[in-house]
Amino acid sequence: MNGMTGAAAVGDVTGGPSGQGRMMVARAFLAQNVAVGCAFGGFGVSVLPLQQLYGASRGTTTLSLALCVLVLGLVSPLIGALIGRIGLRWTMTIGTAISGAGYALLAIAPSMPVVLLLYALPIGVGLAMFGPFPASVLASNWFRRNPGTALGIANTPLFVALLPMVGLIVIRDHGLGAFYLTLAALHVALLPVMLGVSDAPAEAGQQLGHGHGHGGGAMMSARALLRRPAFWVISLGAGYLSAVGITAVSHLVAFVAERGVAASEAAGLLSIMGGAAVIGSLVIGFLCGRLGAPFSLGLIAAGLALSWLALLSTRSFPLMALASLMLGAGGAGVFPAVNMLSARLFGQDSLPRVIGLFGVVTLPLTFFLPPLAGVLRDIIGGYGPVAMMLIGGCVIIALLFFGMARAGRQVQAPAV
Template sequence: MSTSARSPWVILVAACVVLMVSTGLRNSFGVFFKSVADEFGWERATLSLVVSLNMLVFGFSQPLVGRLVDRWGPRRVLALGALVLGGGFGAASLTRNLLETYLAYGVVAGLGFGATAITVASALITRWFDRNRGLALGIAAAGLSAGQIVVVPLSTGLLGRVGWREGFLVMGLGTAVLLTLVVLPMVQDQPAAAPVPTAGRGRALARHEVAPGAAMRTLPFWQLTAAFFGCGFAITLLSTHFIPFATDVGLSRSEGGRLFGAMGAMSIVGSLTTGWISDRLGRRWLLASVYLLRSLVLLLLVRAQTVTDLWVFAVVFGFTWAAPFPLTSAFIGDLWGKNAIATIFGTMFFIHLVGDAAGAYVGGLVFDRAASYTPVFAVAAVMAMLGGLSVLSIRAGMSEPAIVSREAAAAGR
């Protein structure tokens, strides 16, 4: 396809596929969790620490990944990330002890996840879309959720047919081939001409380009970041421990997988709905509402006693699962412009992933000590409530301590 014929919607499709594969692989670890722990005789906290290391490496990579995207462009970063991610899963299939598992899945796969993450996709989409940016980012976030619907069931099938080692190998090779040979040829860093700015409530604040350092010295940056930490804590707590929790309360692994898949399906609905609404009514109140709704449904999980309770939780929590990603990314563009969005969002996403790491490890630790996930589910509910209140308190004018030129913003000064 020629450069002149490249459509923003083709770019969006490619971004969705990358996010579907990368996030689907990351969320699949819960499928293999008990099999890996049983083979090595590890406690859940021990294996949860591998997931936490993966999240920390993923997180620490985000400011650097954002900087590389702003300088090199998204396409090169995605290509490198696809190869590293595939190699990490291939290496994880061969591990013989805890140290090798730390290195293969914790470090190598963590770097691969970092370079194929929403940070890169958001920057790519923001370069191609101005009108309907919230909707486009919502569609991309639906790619995150599609991984739960497509990749997680495939992982469950692989585990039942060939075991966890061969399953990891197949997923690693498939990822490297699919992304580098099929998807990335569709990607172009930016259109020949920049998109023309359009009016709309979701974009009303974006009058200036603000440098990353200046943005990070504002109160709204830290309000959004604090909420994002709690978001990460809840998401990886559930992606790592929900299926083990479901089997602990008497469901089969396949039933737990169906519930988890339902979260993915509803996450698509949530991302598309909230993205579309945010272009018309603004981001702040909608993002706050998503966090507050999540808090309420996590409290339901604390007291869940029946399969019906779990299905209600899966549907409602799923609606909130990926919605904070497009809303936060679009809100960043509204507040500080889009020239350095990858650096700003990448730094914020790093804190989100620290929350991811904490959720994975604390969930396993609490279960090992209390033989229950109830206390940690309650903590996640409180975090979501505080996040919603934090976002709700953001006001116009709080985000502009220093206005810089577009050239300085592009240079990251």
């Protein structure tokens, strides 16, 4: 039985238990928001205070989050194996405690090297253990037949937008240490929520021959996954789309400023892109349920290409705002679509290992493409060729995923 057939079989059993299933999606939403909101939203507002407090350079200060992302990608395969061994409940609970301890220690960190170490280890490891990866597995476990909407809700980054505003007030009135203690308190408040996590419906676990619901026995090996061409297509294609989204966050203001856009309007475009990420996960999750994940990923790639083309060819603020909206929504929708497609192709019980390996394989793209874009811009003397490179890559990826969607429909037609 192949991965797609296995996923369909379990999906027939688990169409989504309404009450408890919605509660698990809510827990996944809170876990993802505390993890990502504190790491990314909280870091954005603390960069300048960190630099001033320790007398560090901007490059050294921003290295904190880069190290966190690096560790997140490197340990993801280990977290996938850990979920298969001890289940989601304890993985996410331990991760919440580790990450919360990291923020509490940041409040009393004596030097910048200690800050870098704390962001890399307790916070980076904790983010991997209870952040978007395990939260997505939890949501899709409870809605196996059509997890698109559940994944979209679980990955909605609401706290990324809210925590910077809270942080500005707390840091202004009480200092940076108080803000880090506030983030630690959020983790403490989340612990009882994580203890209430149930990995999967009982009937799904019973069908697979175990009652704990984490599905470790049916998980594909890493070697088997790495031998599947579909895994590499998903990883390289979706990894490139994620890297393009991160590049947009890093370079949008400088890109439009180079085209003569005022600083206030450039900041407004960045805000629009950040706000679009909140709705992007929901919209892409819905589209995945209706149109399928491969076609939705193709739409994301086409939308990113059109967005960069619009930014490159116009100075009209309304058109630039629309392009920024599409960039933010598309970038936020990649991960839910990858989760849904991976579960359908390789089986729901292999999802932790698939996403763990996905994080490692895509790390070179997400880690190096944003700075590479800056280096190329400096060498060439402008963003034009860089934008054309991003557009060309997105067009290729769009054709790749549209082809996958068409092939999937042709395979399913004889079975129907």
